[in-house]
Amino acid sequence: MPEPFNKVRIIDIAHMAGVSSGTVDRVIHNRGQVSEEKREKILSIIENIHYQPNIIARSLAMKKTFHFASLLPECKAGEYWKAPEKGIDRAQVEMRNYNISIEKLYFNQFNAQSFVAVSGKLLDANPDAVLIAPTFRKEAARLMEQLHAKNVPGVYIDSNTEDEFYLSYFGQHSYQSGYAAARLLENGLLPGSEILVARTLRIAGTSNQTERREEGFMAYFKANGLMNKYHFIQVKMSADDNAGNQRDIEQIFKKSSHIRTAIMFNSRVYQLAGILKKMKIKDVKLIGYDLSGGNVAALKDESVSFLIAQRPEDQGYQGIMALCNHLVFNKKIKRVNYMPIDILTKENIDYYINYINY
Amino acid sequence: MPEPFNKVRIIDIAHMAGVSSGTVDRVIHNRGQVSEEKREKILSIIENIHYQPNIIARSLAMKKTFHFASLLPECKAGEYWKAPEKGIDRAQVEMRNYNISIEKLYFNQFNAQSFVAVSGKLLDANPDAVLIAPTFRKEAARLMEQLHAKNVPGVYIDSNTEDEFYLSYFGQHSYQSGYAAARLLENGLLPGSEILVARTLRIAGTSNQTERREEGFMAYFKANGLMNKYHFIQVKMSADDNAGNQRDIEQIFKKSSHIRTAIMFNSRVYQLAGILKKMKIKDVKLIGYDLSGGNVAALKDESVSFLIAQRPEDQGYQGIMALCNHLVFNKKIKRVNYMPIDILTKENIDYYINYINY
DNA sequence: CCTATTTTCGTGTGCGCACACGGTGAGTTT
DNA sequence: AAACTCACCGTGTGCGCACACGAAAATAGG
DSSP: OOSOOOOOOHHHHHHHHTSOHHHHHHHHTTOOOSOHHHHHHHHHHHHHHTOOOOHHHHHHHOOOOEEEEEEEEOOOTTSTTHHHHHHHHHHHHHTGGGOEEEEEEEEOTTOHHHHHHHHHHHHHTOOSEEEEOOSBHHHHHHHHHHHHHTTOOEEEEESOOOOSOOSEEEEOOHHHHHHHHHHHHHTTOOTTOEEEEEEEOOOTTBOOHHHHHHHHHHHHHHHTTOTTTSEEEEEEEOSSOHHHHHHHHHHHHHHOSOEEEEEESSSOHHHHHHHHHHTTOOSOEEEEESOOHHHHHHHHTTSOOEEEEOOHHHHHHHHHHHHHHHHTSOOOOOSEEEOOOEEEOTTTHHHHHHOOOO | OOSOOOOOOHHHHHHHHTSOHHHHHHHHTTOOOSOHHHHHHHHHHHHHHTOOOOHHHHHHHOOOOEEEEEEEEOOOTTSTTHHHHHHHHHHHHHTGGGOEEEEEEEEOTTOHHHHHHHHHHHHHTOOSEEEEOOSBHHHHHHHHHHHHHTTOOEEEEESOOOOSOOSEEEEOOHHHHHHHHHHHHHTTOOTTOEEEEEEEOOOTTBOOHHHHHHHHHHHHHHHTTOTTTSEEEEEEEOSSOHHHHHHHHHHHHHHOSOEEEEEESSSOHHHHHHHHHHTTOOSOEEEEESOOHHHHHHHHTTSOOEEEEOOHHHHHHHHHHHHHHHHTSOOOOOSEEEOOOEEEOTTTHHHHHHOOOO
């Protein structure tokens, strides 16, 4: 049986200390107005007895409503960023009776200006706590610093920054996920095969998630002495110019006839899959990241073999929960929380998607 | 914003209906003593307004303690069945303030007699709800029927039975997990390869999890027309006679020189890995099930390539939570809940193990 | 020593709900 | 017409806690 199962109440502590419940309350909440002598006595009793407040009663009595704010990239239905939002909603419903409101703000993920603009709105809203997707690292760190100055706790999800002011982070270890992807990709690969590594053009100042994934990916081959066993072919793909992408890919396949596998580090490997389909190229094992609608479809029609996922919904959910645990329940929060690196195939993705993680 | 966010109280409903809060209370709890006329009026108001009781206040006011009981196989530290137990403990701590006690009972997973004996104890304890691992299917179904007769809800975890009396089930879709394993195993496999399928001796009456996995595994090859592309070699392995196992394996490898991969459907693939290590056989891709201590070690030293896992801790956690949601919060419970089919490799297992799923 | 101020502390109220208890009034019996 | 029954309904209390208010005690100032 887990031990913290005692049922001592504030009033019990008061009796033990020979004071009233109000005094104990003042000590618990550090509201002063208590003589040092009694204060210490009460504190030591609380310590010895492992007092745990009844959070049920506490939140019933506490009339304050906590105003949370989230700051995420805006996106269309079926796209990646809907997932964390779903988790946020789930957390809110679950915490409905604890008086928590969440104001959702959105920025354009391709435009740092918009992030800054919405940051201002967020500060104006005077929230009690915030959840941020720090796509623009510097700008996010600056925001977090301002929040910290106002004593407003904040969590990051998806990617991290290096500031020291955030309360907690929930996201994947990008480097390690690249490493894991490499293992999947290499599994069963014949020596001499060519590996197509599709890079994405980076927007200045954005998070370097995809780069870290690629680093981890290459590190696998280096660490296992495989750099000469295979040939790596790099290609840069643009986010919008699909026709241009296709031309580049066709060029590459003209030159290289031993491409057996390819990987792409952002959430749009389905675009590459589409190009290969048009070119009637099969038997190229594709690996990609995240469960965007296009990716899921590509996995199901077997044009993509593996997707690496990072439980984005959980990130949103746990981010909000961390804020609740911190503010409402006064619990200690683990600062860096790496999500599992989930490996998805056509055969297991349905169970992954349908799983509701209360 | 999720919609159910109104804050109507019982007293508000009472005002709207022109009655007192006591009457509304009687309607909500079906305690009778209310004229049909007012009853219907109140019910329609509750309906229209989407009344959601404040569970915080409810559980503060409700003095009843719920006594749960769990019935799991006994096992040593580091073995599989510790995981669901951990999840049960976590649920209990989380529900501490809702007055829930959990009595844990254990049976010997190799002895149906012991299951029956402990079942008796469980019934004598008169629990309010139970969580059962139905290793012995018939006996478990019989127990569930008796519980149902006493109006005691029960959930199954790990494996399911076909009775109609359980409230909910949390576990893996064994067949599909075998199917998914087949895909991993086949990935990169050369035509003509031999596949070693290690079966386990079945104890009469036990759950047929491993058999369903094997069915799913073979179904993959049939469905994709691969039965003639590879050769399948069966071997029966005993749970205790390791020396005998080794002799059998050695025999097989003398005859067959193209074994490139092997699979085992219970949680002891590490034993097979150990035998191959002794025989100095490398380059055989092994796939197994579940995170027993031996399996994790084998995965980390690369003698096993993949493990299929099923979130056993979550099963325990969610099982208890389902009982709470049903009894304490009067929520609807989904009856059959398949866990995700998790694919683990050396590269991602640490993040999986360390992940705490609040 | 008395008043004014400050520090310290106890009491009371209410959060929303469950539930026990007792009151009301129409119908029935003697 | 008094006594009684019984379905129906309102009121009151308490769950454990947060917080306001005001009383008591301690201290300061004259």
